[in-house]
Amino acid sequence: MTDDDLRARLRRADPAADLPPPAPDRVSRLLENTMTTPATAPHRSAPPRSAPGRSASGRSASGRFASGRFASGRFASGRSASGRFASGRSASGRSASGRSASGRFAPLRPAPRRFARRGPAPLIATAAAALVLIAALGTWFLLRPDNDPGAPVAAPTVTTSTSDASTSGAPTSGAPTAGGPTVTDITASGVAAKCVEPSADRLREAADFAFAGTVTAVDGKAVTLKVTKVYRGTPTDEVRVAQTGDISETLMGSGKFEAGRDYLVASAEGAMLICGYSGEAASPGLAELYVAAF
Amino acid sequence: MVNPDDRRQRFETVAPAVIAAVRRYLARRTDPATADDVLQETLLVCWRRFDEAFAGDVLPWAYGVARLCLANAERSHRRQGRLLTRMRQFGPPTVVPAPDLPDEDLASALRALRPADAELVRLWAWEELTPSQIATVLGISANAVSIRLHRAKQKLRHELRKTAAAAGHEESTEGSRP
Numbered sequence: 001m002t003d004d005d006l007r008a009r010l011r012r013a014d015p016a017a018d019l020p021p022p023a024p025d026r027v028s029r030l031l032e033n034t035m036t037t038p039a040t041a042p043h044r045s046a047p048p049r050s051a052p053g054r055s056a057s058g059r060s061a062s063g064r065f066a067s068g069r070f071a072s073g074r075f076a077s078g079r080s081a082s083g084r085f086a087s088g089r090s091a092s093g094r095s096a097s098g099r100s101a102s103g104r105f106a107p108l109r110p111a112p113r114r115f116a117r118r119g120p121a122p123l124i125a126t127a128a129a130a131l132v133l134i135a136a137l138g139t140w141f142l143l144r145p146d147n148d149p150g151a152p153v154a155a156p157t158v159t160t161s162t163s164d165a166s167t168s169g170a171p172t173s174g175a176p177t178a179g180g181p182t183v184t185d186i187t188a189s190g191v192a193a194k195c196v197e198p199s200a201d202r203l204r205e206a207a208d209f210a211f212a213g214t215v216t217a218v219d220g221k222a223v224t225l226k227v228t229k230v231y232r233g234t235p236t237d238e239v240r241v242a243q244t245g246d247i248s249e250t251l252m253g254s255g256k257f258e259a260g261r262d263y264l265v266a267s268a269e270g271a272m273l274i275c276g277y278s279g280e281a282a283s284p285g286l287a288e289l290y291v292a293a294f
Numbered sequence: 295m296v297n298p299d300d301r302r303q304r305f306e307t308v309a310p311a312v313i314a315a316v317r318r319y320l321a322r323r324t325d326p327a328t329a330d331d332v333l334q335e336t337l338l339v340c341w342r343r344f345d346e347a348f349a350g351d352v353l354p355w356a357y358g359v360a361r362l363c364l365a366n367a368e369r370s371h372r373r374q375g376r377l378l379t380r381m382r383q384f385g386p387p388t389v390v391p392a393p394d395l396p397d398e399d400l401a402s403a404l405r406a407l408r409p410a411d412a413e414l415v416r417l418w419a420w421e422e423l424t425p426s427q428i429a430t431v432l433g434i435s436a437n438a439v440s441i442r443l444h445r446a447k448q449k450l451r452h453e454l455r456k457t458a459a460a461a462g463h464e465e466s467t468e469g470s471r472p
């Protein structure tokens with residue numbers, strides 16, 4: 001029997017030969033499940049418990065992923081995320097035990113080197129994790145309470161964080177500047193992963209400010225909206241939001257603010273909630289979501 | 295640092311092919327429920343470690359990930375099985391059942407090989423990988439794969455001949471027999 005015969009005979013017995021192709025919606029669901037996990041991570045990554053901190057810092061490095069979105073995002077999807085991290089841990093745990101595993105069970109030689117964790121990492125990794133954590137906490141403390149502490153918690157604060165988009169804002173939140181209309185500033189973050197399906201519960205939990213408004217002006221990176229209705233938070237007349245990218249995951253509809261259109265926007269701690277929680281008022285399901293949540 | 299959008303896009307480009315391939319890989323080696331779980335797990339690991347894949351061919355790398363994920367799943371299955379046995383004194387520990395092959399002789403010949411050899415043959419015939427790709431999957435050198443694969447094929451032929459002879463078949467006892 002030649003190699004070809006042998007191969008042909010094996011192929012005839014291939015159990016996956018009549019496996020139907022995966023349904024497209026299953027593929028997209030798999031992808032969605034997968035990519036909602038925050039993209040990480042330089043290889044030989046720090047222990048999973050440092051992941052939130054690390055990704056937070058990574059985010060601010062890669063642009064402006066303001067704390068707010070993921071602060072709330074973290075709470076919102078925290079449970080599922082931790083589940084995923086748990087599985088992630090088993091994955092990397094496996095890589096640590098890969099050698100013994102392949103020795104014992106799948107008796108196939110040592111695990112690929114890329115899976116093997118090299119020697120004295122744990123201590124350094126722990127130290128790094130601690131550092132990252134401290135840095136993240138520090139950043140959070142720096143960025144967060146720099147406003148009038150007397151302001152009600154629910155009021156969206158003017159985030160003067162690293163944004164270049166929302167520089168102008170009056171440093172007090174919700175307070176009218178010299179008799180003018182009240183203006184509230186909101187920043188917008190980018191997207192590092194796919195989104196989980198939005199839910200009213202999560203919106204209710206996460207948002208401390210939500211309103212309906214019409215875009216009156218788009219000025220480079222800042223968008224001004226005239227507020228028509230405030231669902232939650234301190235009433236205000238005008239809101240300035242940082243212009244977003246072109247991704248509909250950031251902002252439902254076209255993905256960015258356009259003059260003259262109506263929008264529903266929710267924010268937490270001054271950062272716009274993305275992933276289907278803000279967008280064009282006409283986007284399917286969004287108005288219903290707001291009604292259900294508030 | 296890779297731009298996250300860029301990374302996403304690249305992942306989305308290769309993901310369908312990876313899903314299809316890994317799905318088949320798992321269907322050949324385990325039951326459907328386990329295959330589902332391990333597929334998701336594999337994708338997660340691929341997504342997290344995607345940057346590593348870029349040095350070379352994505353598919354063998356993904357097979358390598360799937361192999362380890364499957365080993366993990368099987369290990370926990372066995373653990374559960376042992377626990378059940380202890381709790382109920384009920385049968386031997388169950389192992390994840392491999393799918394049945396339509397060709398019973400071939401199936402028993404494969405079972406007669408050492409598991410590592412059988413896996414080499416499967417990767418060669420079913421996943422249609424070259425020795426160097428198999429080397430990526432298993433994390434060993436291409437040279438070692440060539441040698442082991444050659445031996446594994448010989449053993450498989452030998453086993454097939456044995457079963458054929460036992461069953462009184464004639465066809466496969468052609469010339470090469472000592």
